[in-house]
Amino acid sequence: MDNSASFSAPNLSRRQLLNFLTGAVVASTAGAALYPAAKFFVPPTEGDDSGRILAKDKLGNPIPASQILSEPPGTRALIAGLAGEPTYLTIQADGTLSSMGIVNNCTHLGCTFPWNGVDHQFQCPCHGSRYDEMGSVVRGPANQPLKIVHVAVENDTIWLSPWTEADPRTGDRPWWVA
Numbered sequence: 783m784d785n786s787a788s789f790s791a792p793n794l795s796r797r798q799l800l801n802f803l804t805g806a807v808v809a810s811t812a813g814a815a816l817y818p819a820a821k822f823f824v825p826p827t828e829g830d831d832s833g834r835i836l837a838k839d840k841l842g843n844p845i846p847a848s849q850i851l852s853e854p855p856g857t858r859a860l861i862a863g864l865a866g867e868p869t870y871l872t873i874q875a876d877g878t879l880s881s882m883g884i885v886n887n888c889t890h891l892g893c894t895f896p897w898n899g900v901d902h903q904f905q906c907p908c909h910g911s912r913y914d915e916m917g918s919v920v921r922g923p924a925n926q927p928l929k930i931v932h933v934a935v936e937n938d939t940i941w942l943s944p945w946t947e948a949d950p951r952t953g954d955r956p957w958w959v960a
């Protein structure tokens with residue numbers, strides 16, 4: 783008796799079932815991948831009258847400073863910042879958070895980028911722009927430094943506020959201030 787046909791040529795109902803299962807897996811996988819990204823860009827609402835807001839994780843929950851500071855010096859922690867912009871916070875050599883957050887938005891065409899801890903640069907994968915640890919351009923095509931924000935820690939809470947005064951890297955008025 784030869785019953786291999788049932789494995790090599792599934793009938794319509796089996797095809798439908800397989801298509802459904804495959805689609806469900808793809809849909810659930812894509813949903814799992816998109817959910818954090820979508821949530822990441824939902825503007826945080828908690829803040830105060832001065833325009834500052836709480837640093838949050840990708841699920842929209844405030845991040846205690848102690849959680850980030852449990853990582854080693856040199857760590858760049860990506861959080862949801864002002865207007866939901868992904869923003870890097872830096873743990874300094876003395877174990878404190880830098881008062882300057884760096885927005886993860888390439889000034890060339892807006893790609894996001896990783897921190898390269900070996901080269902000590904932010905390196906954009908889209909067209910090769912590179913920035914030093916302060917967000918100044920090391921290599922184009924980007925020709926503007928990365929946007930920065932103020933970072934302050936109070937009672938284990940991380941606050942972010944707009945950087946509107948002179949850019950300390952250039953001494954000039956920030957390009958993002960109208």
Ligand code: FES
Nearest residue numbers: 888890891906909
């Ligand atoms: S968007 Fe980053 S180099 Fe073009």
